[in-house]
Amino acid sequence: METTPAPLAPLTTEQPSTSAPAPETQKNANPQPTSNPNNVKINITTSSTGSDYATPAATLFASAYSTDPVFAYLLNNLGPKKQSRARAKLFGLLCMLFAMDGLEFWEASISSPSDPNRNEEGGEDGKPHFHAALVLATPGPKTSWSVSASTIFNLLFRSALLPFIFLIGPRQFGVMNGEYASLCEPVRKAYLAKTLGTGEGKEDEYFEVKLVATDEAYRGRGLCPALMRKVQERAAREGKPVWLEASNANARRQYLKLGFKEVREEGPLKLGQGKCGEDGQKKKKxxxxxxxVSVWPMVWWPEGSK
Incomplete structure (x- = not known):
């Protein structure tokens, strides 16, 4: 789930909770410049633990996913102001969980050619400016969209979860913590078990893009495609597929352009069927x-690997 991409629920901002402590972050020492048709240089940096990237990434995601149908559905029991607060807390929690589980955080920043009429936009110094961000799960056991009892206890111990539950209500937390995962995970597991095999962890040998989004001010400049292509390059080197779930039609179109294929011949999954419209807003049965809400499970395979 640019943003797309999808609970504790899937995965876009505001002031999130502090990220969990983690081992010392290992960032790429030399930012990777990427060229694109818009004549801007894109620098990409990564954090292998997420300890220092989780908070700025959560802020970006909360803002970028403000109109995403999946997140609209998950928070549609709240008014607009409370939705904004809850979305910020939600992405703070998600990014905290991802950092705790060792997922990788990637960011992309741009700098334009010198222009006497405006200031340099940043990114050329190699420092992360989070014009776009991506969270990547690498091959091996994956973080689920649903939160286990042990993880809930851990978050409660950190005083991070209770304020969120008070804000959205226990019932909505139950919806958020189970409905998306129960919809998407069986499809993913069945497809990957069929294509990768089972036993000895074979079914876990894939990359998964948990969240990806661009700051609204920097959209249309190739940042998310640059991040996704870097993921594809890495997956190709390792000969492994990349999985994601597109949570809106525009994200789906962008992923198709990047070579991703829809997994289901029968069309998208439907989240909240009978309870909301395509935009995620409440509807009566x-x-x-x-x-x-439509959710498109998608996969990309390196050439010759399938």
Whole structure:
């Protein structure tokens, strides 16, 4: 799930909780410049532990996913102001969980050619400016969109989860913590078990893009495609597929352009069917337009690996 990409729920901002302590971060010493058709230089940096990238990434995600249908559905029991606060806390929690589980955080920043009429936009110094961000799960056991009892206890111990539950309500937390995962995870597990095999962890040998988004001010300049292509290059070197779930139609189109394929011949999954419209806003059961939100499970395979 640019943003897309998808609970404790899937994965876009505001002032999130402090990220969890982690081993010393290992960033790439030399930012990787990437050229693109817009004549801007894109610098990409990564953090192998996420300890110092989780908070700025969460802030970006909360803002970028403010109109995403999946997150709209997960928070549609709240008014606009509370939704904004809850979204910030949600992405703070998600990024904290990802950092705790050792997922990789990537960011991309740009700098334009010198222009006497405006200031340099940043990124050329090699420092992370988070014009775009991505969270990547590498091959091996994956973090689920649903939160286990032990993880809930850990978050409660850190005083990070309780304020969020008070804000959205226990019932909505239950929806958020189970509905998305129960919809998407069986599809992913069945597909990857079929294509990768089972036993000895074979079914876990894939990359997964958990979240990816661009700051609204920097959209249309190739940042997310640059991040995704870096992921594809790495996956190609290792001969492993990349999995993601597109949570809106625009993200789906962008992923198709990057060579991703839809997994389901019968079309997208439907989250909240009978309870919300395609935009994630509340609908009553039987009401016209209560189709639910579309979620597209997608996969990319390196050439010759499948």
């Amino acid at each position: 039987g009401e016209e337009g209560a189709t639910g």
